[in-house]
Amino acid sequence: MGRLFLVFVLSFSISAVVAQIKYPEDYFIKPLKIPLILSGTFGELRSNHFHSGLDIKTQQRVGLNVHSSAKGYVSRIKIAHWGYGKAIYITHPNGYTTVYAHLKKFAPKIEAYVKKHQYEKESYTIHLFPEANDLVVEKDEIIAYSGNSGGSGGPHLHYEIRDGNAKPINPMFFGVEIPDTRIPEIRAGVVYSFGDSSHVNQSSRLKELKIIKKKNGTLTTNQIEAYGTLGFGINVIDKQNGALNNNGIFSLEMTVNGKKVYEHKVDTYAFSETRYLNSLIDYGRFYHKRQRIQKCFVEPANKLSLYRNLVNKGYLQVEDSLSYTVKITAKDYKGNKRSLIIPIKGKKDTVLVTKKITETPNYFKANEFNKITRDNITVAFPKKSFYNDVYFKFDYKDGIVSLHNQSIPLHKNFTLTFDVSKYSKEKRKQLFIARKNYKGKLYYTNTRRKENKLYALNKTLGNYTLVLDSIKPKIVPINFKNNQSLTKYRYLKFRISDNLSGVKFYRGEIDGEWILLEYDAKKRLLTYDFNDKKLIGTKHTLKVTAIDNVNNTYVYIASFNRKE
Numbered sequence: 001m002g003r004l005f006l007v008f009v010l011s012f013s014i015s016a017v018v019a020q021i022k023y024p025e026d027y028f029i030k031p032l033k034i035p036l037i038l039s040g041t042f043g044e045l046r047s048n049h050f051h052s053g054l055d056i057k058t059q060q061r062v063g064l065n066v067h068s069s070a071k072g073y074v075s076r077i078k079i080a081h082w083g084y085g086k087a088i089y090i091t092h093p094n095g096y097t098t099v100y101a102h103l104k105k106f107a108p109k110i111e112a113y114v115k116k117h118q119y120e121k122e123s124y125t126i127h128l129f130p131e132a133n134d135l136v137v138e139k140d141e142i143i144a145y146s147g148n149s150g151g152s153g154g155p156h157l158h159y160e161i162r163d164g165n166a167k168p169i170n171p172m173f174f175g176v177e178i179p180d181t182r183i184p185e186i187r188a189g190v191v192y193s194f195g196d197s198s199h200v201n202q203s204s205r206l207k208e209l210k211i212i213k214k215k216n217g218t219l220t221t222n223q224i225e226a227y228g229t230l231g232f233g234i235n236v237i238d239k240q241n242g243a244l245n246n247n248g249i250f251s252l253e254m255t256v257n258g259k260k261v262y263e264h265k266v267d268t269y270a271f272s273e274t275r276y277l278n279s280l281i282d283y284g285r286f287y288h289k290r291q292r293i294q295k296c297f298v299e300p301a302n303k304l305s306l307y308r309n310l311v312n313k314g315y316l317q318v319e320d321s322l323s324y325t326v327k328i329t330a331k332d333y334k335g336n337k338r339s340l341i342i343p344i345k346g347k348k349d350t351v352l353v354t355k356k357i358t359e360t361p362n363y364f365k366a367n368e369f370n371k372i373t374r375d376n377i378t379v380a381f382p383k384k385s386f387y388n389d390v391y392f393k394f395d396y397k398d399g400i401v402s403l404h405n406q407s408i409p410l411h412k413n414f415t416l417t418f419d420v421s422k423y424s425k426e427k428r429k430q431l432f433i434a435r436k437n438y439k440g441k442l443y444y445t446n447t448r449r450k451e452n453k454l455y456a457l458n459k460t461l462g463n464y465t466l467v468l469d470s471i472k473p474k475i476v477p478i479n480f481k482n483n484q485s486l487t488k489y490r491y492l493k494f495r496i497s498d499n500l501s502g503v504k505f506y507r508g509e510i511d512g513e514w515i516l517l518e519y520d521a522k523k524r525l526l527t528y529d530f531n532d533k534k535l536i537g538t539k540h541t542l543k544v545t546a547i548d549n550v551n552n553t554y555v556y557i558a559s560f561n562r563k564e
């Protein structure tokens with residue numbers, strides 16, 4: 001009784017704290033002058049992270065005016081080859097910061113500021129933190145043009161609102177209006193049995209539930225007979241009006257016999273916790289079936305702050321000969337909701353089908369440091385790399401290190417070390433550690449060198465091997481030839497590539513001076529804009545250098561004529 005009371009008090013006080021936060025609803029205006037249609041919602045489940053903003057569709061176009069949501073100053077500018085690409089952060093007098101990412105270009109005054117720093121630093125990628133009076137912007141001022149830069153898979157604007165602690169907040173709280181009358185779609189439901197004696201229909205394996213749609217739209221399943229500790233999960237997506245995109249939901253809750261035992265809402269979280277998403281979903285199932293099941297229970301290692309109103313962390317204890325009705329409800333931000341009802345009859349039974357557990361010599365405890373050494377390799381996992389204890393599969397043959405497989409998520413980097421004493425000094429310099437995917441494709445992993453050892457830090461399990469790269473990168477001009485007149489040209493374009501380890505560094509010069517080459521990493525395209533500089537004289541020399549990750553270097557040189 002005392003414990004129950006404590007649970008009640010705790011959950012009550014947590015929700016009371018959350019409910020206090022009131023966000024200003026009329027402060028920010030929308031960043032684009034088109035009807036807002038989303039290809040991504042806040043908190044949507046992505047690879048190893050929650051989506052931290054809204055993805056606003058830009059009608060398959062780039063170059064739309066992006067407006068500052070309120071007055072403030074540019075507090076941060078970042079240009080990266082991947083991730084957010086070109087991004088602007090604006091800090092506002094009310095303490096919030098708005099973020100605009102995957103931009104094509106900045107508005108003229110910001111563009112000039114950025115170029116000045118790029119030429120000073122001699123780098124296309126840059127990370128700037130302007131002072132409060134450097135770049136002041138008004139509400140509605142055009143700050144940039146929308147694009148598809150960085151890791152973006154199609155033209156859109158990624159828009160975020162962060163609080164003073166740099167925590168992203170669901171922008172919908174600030175009065176963003178998105179028409180949405182569509183109800184979330186529950187596409188799958190599963191039940192997990194935990195421990196030796198728990199079971200569903202005499203099986204301790206994962207049970208996939210057949211979803212039955214009733215005439216009134218309610219989703220239900222056949223009654224299951226079960227006993228012991230159970231956990232539930234569903235696959236669910238949501239769509240907004242006017243688009244086919246499968247977006248994320250806003251909240252998920254579960255009741256047992258009408259009493260709430262689980263709830264999470266994507267309102268705000270810290271970037272430091274985003275990777276725990278891999279514990280919120282059934283990661284193994286995602287790996288095998290590309291289907292994200294959201295669990296309605298919280299595993300011990302899961303430190304996400306999104307949960308509310310948990311009873312027994314969402315795990316259900318089913319007793320013999322009692323009946324239960326589990327109801328799982330998914331809601332979007334507008335409150336459109338869909339429920340799945342699972343009737344359960346408690347029945348203690350013999351377990352006929354048991355879990356498949358492949359025992360291995362390496363039983364890794366999640367709370368301990370784990371390490372394997374074999375021949376010339378060592379792999380070491382820090383404490384709490386794993387969310388659960390695991391029989392770890394390990395193999396090392398034909399030069400390939402097999403580290404279990406990608407069905408297990410890791411929370412921290414492991415270190416893989418190769419002793420390369422047996423290679424000549426020359427060859428050691430050209431070796432790197434690569435991850436090899438199931439198709440045999442090799443991916444460079446950031447390889448560090450210490451004496452006669454190579455090592456790399458990674459969070460992805462799977463196959464790793466040493467690869468030798470002795471081939472230089474390539475630079476191919478796209479729109480011009482050597483010894484050409486380029487007087488009428490606005491741009492110079494090159495394609496840059498490397499066969500194995502990948503391009504680490506590039507540098508362009510005209511007549512010995514650094515030039516800004518914009519790099520589109522997805523297209524492997526370098527572009528120079530002749531408007532950047534005034535050239536002196538008519539005969540010029542162009543030099544572009546590319547270095548791969550093991551320092552093979554290629555230098556491209558061309559001459560051209562140009563009258564300014």
Ligand SMILES: [Zn+2]
Nearest residue numbers: 040054055158
């Ligand atoms: Zn986004």
